[in-house]
Amino acid sequence: MSTTKYFFFVAALAALSFKFLQLTGAQLTDPSEVNALKAIRSRLIDPLGKLNNWEVGDPCTSNWTGVICYNLTLSDGYLHVIELQLFRRNLSGTLAPELGRLSRMTILDFMWNNINGSIPKEIGNITSLKLLLLNGNRLSGSLPEEIGYLPNLDRIQIDQNHISGEIPKSFANLNKTKHFHMNNNSISGKIPAELARLPKLVHFLLDNNNLTGHLPPEFSSLPELLILQLDNNNFNGTSIPDSYVNMSKLLKLSLRNCSLQGPVPDFSQIPQLGYLDLSGNNLTGNIPSNRLSNNITNIDLSNNHLSGTIPSNFSGLPNLQKLLLENNNLSGSVPSNIWQNMNFTGNKSLILDFRFNNLTNLSDTLNPPANVTILLTGNPVCENANQLQIDRFCQVQSVQMNETATNTGNICTCPMGYEYNPLSPLPCFCAYTLNVEYRLKSPGFSYFQPYYYDFEHYLTNGLRLFLSQLNIISFVWEEGPRLKMELRLFPTDSTIFNSSEVLRIRNMFTGWEIPDSDIFGPYELLDFELGHYGNNELLNPSSSKLSTGAVVGIILGAVAVAAILSAVVTILIMRRHSKSQMVSKKRLSSKIPIKIDGVKDFTYEEMELATHKFSSSTQVGQGGYGKVYRGILADGTIVAVKRAQQDSLQGSKEFFTEIELLSRLHHRNLVSLVGYCDEEDEQMLVYEFMPNGTLRDHLSARSKEPLNFPTRLRIALGAARGILYLHTEADPPIFHRDIKASNILLDSRFTAKVADFGLSRLAPVPESEGTAPGHVSTVVKGTPGYLDPEYFLTHKLTDKSDVYSLGVVLLEILTGMQPISHGKNIVREVTMACQSSMVFSIIDNRMGSYPSECIEKFVSLALRCCLDETDARPSMTEVVRELETIWRMTPEADTTASESTATDSGMKATPPSSSSDSRNPYVSSDVSGSNLLSGAMPTIIPR
Structure with missing residues (x-):
């Protein structure tokens, strides 16, 4: 067995061992909960494929989208679903009764989707549930009374749905519930007086429903109630209970447009009351004269039938912002001292709306500061034309919430x-x-x-x-x-x-x-x-909340297996190389543990000779990894030598990864490795020299000879074919992880070659049933601007991560822009241009003429590659196919058909260059490729 094959045999064995650990030590999800999740999935419509990974693997160990698990008990040996978070996933369909089988769940979150149907009564079986979050859907039907028996429920949010029927009396059993958010529905009937037994109720929001009957006077005994908001219901003919003045902790009372009648209670006894809105009712009588709390900011008694005078108790309220009394029957004088003792610093202002009453007198001292607005239109006082000072108060104005x-x-x-x-x-x-x-x-x-x-x-x-x-x-x-x-x-x-x-x-x-x-x-x-x-993309919660016992078990198991494998590998490698290590003492300093077939091991002296002792005259580039030199080997081969800086050596991990991967990759659109040097505390990678540098070089505004459209399209197609080879033909497949314009190199004929495999990862090893997880869980690495947003957040690297990065490169090819520059993101900018039908305004004007239909298809493809949702992006096979279709639409297609066919087979090994540099590792030579840059195209005026 060759060293390379042996290495991958050990890697496969390690992967299988880890799978064994999963099956034995990681405690897979409770089977009943797995079946419940599958039933839930079957009831949902998922147009964006957000839940596609629910079809494979185990919910907890395969990190199903939105499924968060925790090992609640050590006795049953299973992982259990503790949270189901499917916030804003564009889901429709219905909620399955099987939700009730997730009996250990604490958070159920379907907010802001398009779910219809009714709320399953089986949710009442989830006795551990703390947050029931269903707001912002299209749910209908009545509220299940079973929800009233959830002993740990803290919050019920069903607002902005189409829920109808009455509030179940069983809700009075929700002894731990603090938040009732059920506004903007069609809930009808009376408010059950039994709810007054709720010891923890803080917010009671049922505005914009069809409630009738009367306001329960028993609510005055709610010990923790802070907000009572019941606007836009129909408590026809009933009054506000006098007992409400005893709500000692109440902060806000809003009963707007509720068809209430009777007097306004004296709420001055509520010490912290800050917001009072009783507008749009049929209230009568005088306004209470006792002073309200200093916390009051809003008093709205407009559109009632109140009479008497405006009491003086409104004066000197330090936080008052609005006093709205319009459309009543108030008489007497306009008060002149309401704003006294108010501090108007910090953008404070006050609106006094007294329009359409019977106010007849105006104080001679009525001279409010600039921060105070008084509105008097519709009062007899405005009919006195001689009082010029009141003109500014009698203009037709309205008060709107327009801040x-x-x-x-x-x-x-x-x-x-x-x-x-x-x-x-x-x-x-x-x-x-x-x-x-x-x-x-x-x-x-x-x-x-x-x-x-x-x-x-x-x-x-x-x-x-x-x-x-x-x-x-x-x-x-x-x-x-x-x-x-x-x-x-x-x-x-x-x-x-x-x-x-x-x-x-x-x-x-x-x-x-x-x-x-x-x-x-x-x-x-x-x-x-x-x-x-990544725009508009929410985090994908994963099953990460394992208990300490489960984590320790998994770690100990993994350490044990790793130790055994390491010992076996070390012994075999030492035996295999004992003879070769004795041949040359100089090789004792090498950090490369095994010989790589087909890749030359250069000495430090050979590299010095090739680069004239790393003379600055041979330097052609520099990046974060180190410097790049143009070298000439003893046999006359021109190469690029990438020399690592001393402080960038990373234990040879990325160095060895690139050598190992490139030694077995052979495709005309991938760079090929000539050799490496790993001695004298030096790490160098040696590639064939790429005379036309990087794609980024030629998209730069500094480029003297810009690429025309056919050349750009050929480069895009070549890069896509190279990545397709990595995903589908390499054995095993590879995820590149750092696709960017500076990692696409161009040879003397401007053939694109994908470079830099230092961050690449092998695709998942298939499981025993022949399927693979579809992603690699790994620490996030890559280049900002090209980084797949889902990978960044979930640490799940997939083939679609490379698709996203390539999509950004395609946008660069069309626009010449960098992914991130001067506060603008290329994906966002192109998306906005498309939405405003201005796509041709952002095309690189140095590209010359181009077929507009080709541009439209190219932009559409690039943006689909950059979609936030992984599963909504095309596969690399589809990307190549669409680029080929666009190429066939160009006049150059006929003349290069044979070359295109040859590229499809693409098995020629061409020496490449690899670079972890964030900047361009090469500079262009005198070879210009003018035969490609001057390709004739019909002049087409962009739309």
């Missing part, structure tokens, strides 16, 4: 894809961000600006971030009123969040681990975008 803000300031120029953080203590700090769409569902104020700074402190403290890490990009009031925000989260002292921090922050939002706030009220997560890590 919006957008933060677009940027005093620094960031690289494309990075965002500038104006709050960072570091000057001109640019970084990759996380973007969060967030909404306050029931805020305790009317205007946000005075609370802007407080909100920043509240949220950063809740997320355990520094204040400088939060940037509020925009906020806008929506119907409700609710406050929608776009937030941008920055890393601290590095340009990128690590993956564990991304997961932590997301889990803080989705697990409602951010503490509640009195003034800001409950929130909801609308979207968790990855920003420039």
Whole structure:
């Protein structure tokens, strides 16, 4: 057996041993829960293929999308599903009754999908459930009374559905439930008085339903109630219970448009009341004259039948933002001192809306500050034309919730894809961000600006971030009123969040681990975008919450197997090479453990001679790995020598990976390795010299002779064919992991060759039944701007990760742009151009004429490669097929048909170059390939 075959035999044995550990030590998922998940999947419609990996492997050990597991008990030996998080997955279909079999689950999250049908009563069997999150779907039917018997439920969110029927009285048994969010449905009937027994109830949101009957006076005994929001229901002919004035902890009472009648209770006894909205009812009588809490920000008694005068108790309320009394029967004088003792610093303002009443008198001293707006239209006082001072109060105006803000300031120029953080203590700090769409569902104020700074402190403290890490990009009031925000989260002292921090922050939002706030009220997560890590893509939770016992068992088992394999491998390798090690003492310094067939082992002296002692005159490039030199071997072969810097040596892992992989890859669109040098504390890789450098060289604005469209298309097709060979014909298949324009090299005829295999990984080894997991779990490595967003977040490397990176390269080929430059991301920019029908405006104008239909197909293919959802991207086979179709549409296709056929077979081994450099490792020689650059094409005016 050759050394190479033996090496892969050991690797396969190790993989099988790990699988054995999975089967014996990792405690596979409870079979009943596996069957339940399959039944759940069968009821769902998944147009984007988000749940495709639910069809293979084990839920917990194969990391099914959205399935999080935990080894709850050591007695049964199984892993159990603890969370099912399918937030915003574009799912439709129905919820399966088999959800009730996930009996150990704590979080059930289907928020913001398109699920229809009813809520299965079997959910009531999940006694461990803490969060029931079904809001933002199209669910209908009634609420199952079985939900009322969930002893650990903390939060029920079913808002923004089509739920009908009555609230089950069984909900009075939810002794641990704090949050009832059931607004924006069609729930009918009476509010059960039995709910007054709920000892933990904090937020009761049932606005915008069809509730009738009366308001339960028993609610005054709810010991923890902070928000009671019942707007837009129909409690026809009933009054507000007097007992509500005894709600000692109440912060917000909103009963707008509820057909209520009777007097306004005296809420001055509620010490912390901050928001009172009783508008749009049929309330009568005088406004209570006792002073309300100093916390009050909003008093809305408009559109009722109130009479009497405006009481003086509204004066001197320090936090008041709105006093709305329009459309009543109030009489007497317009008060002149409501704003007294108010502090108007910090963007504070006050609106006093007294329109359409019977106010007749105006104080001579009515001279409010600029921050106070008084509206008097429709009152007799405005009919006195001689009082010119009241003209500004009697204009026809309206009060709307139109406070919006957008933060677009940027005093620094960031690289494309990075965002500038104006709050960072570091000057001109640019970084990759996380973007969060967030909404306050029931805020305790009317205007946000005075609370802007407080909100920043509240949220950063809740997320355990520094204040400088939060940037509020925009906020806008929506119907409700609710406050929608776009937030941008920055890393601290590095340009990128690590993956564990991304997961932590997301889990803080989705697990409602951010503490509640009195003034800001409950929130909801609308979207968790990855920003420039990958647009509009949420994290895929995986089964990572293994117990300490399970983790220790797996680690000990893996260590034991690894130790045995290492011992066996070491003994055999030492025996095999004992003779060769005695032949040459110089080779004792080599770090390469085994001889690589077909790859020459150069000495340090040979490399010195080839490069004139690494003279600066022979240097042709430099990158993060080290310098690249043009060398001439003793036999006259021109080569590229990539010499590692002393501080970049990494225990020969990437060095050996590239040697091992390239020694057995043979395709005309892949670089070939000539040899290596590994002695005298030096690591060097030797490739055939590529005279036309890298693709990035020729897309640069500094390129003297830009590539025309046919040449660019040929390069794209060649690169795609090289990657296709890695995915389908290499044995075993390989995931490249660092496809980028500077890793696509060009020979003297501008034939594309994929380079740099230092980060590559072997594809998964098939399991015993002949199937493979489809991904490799690995530490994230690669180049920002080209990195697959799902791989970055889940650490699951797949063939589609290379497809994403190639898609970015295709966009570079068309536009000449870099993936990340000056605050712009190429995927986002091209996507926006397509959406606005301006795609031809971003095509590289140095490319010359081109067939517009070819460009359209090329752009479409590139953007599909860059889709956030892994399964929505085309396979590399489809990419090659579509590029070939585009090529056949060009006039050059007929003249190069024979060459195209030869490329398909592609088994010629051409010496290549490999580079881990983030910058270009080569410079172009005098060979220009002008025969390709000057290809004649019909002049086509872009649309």
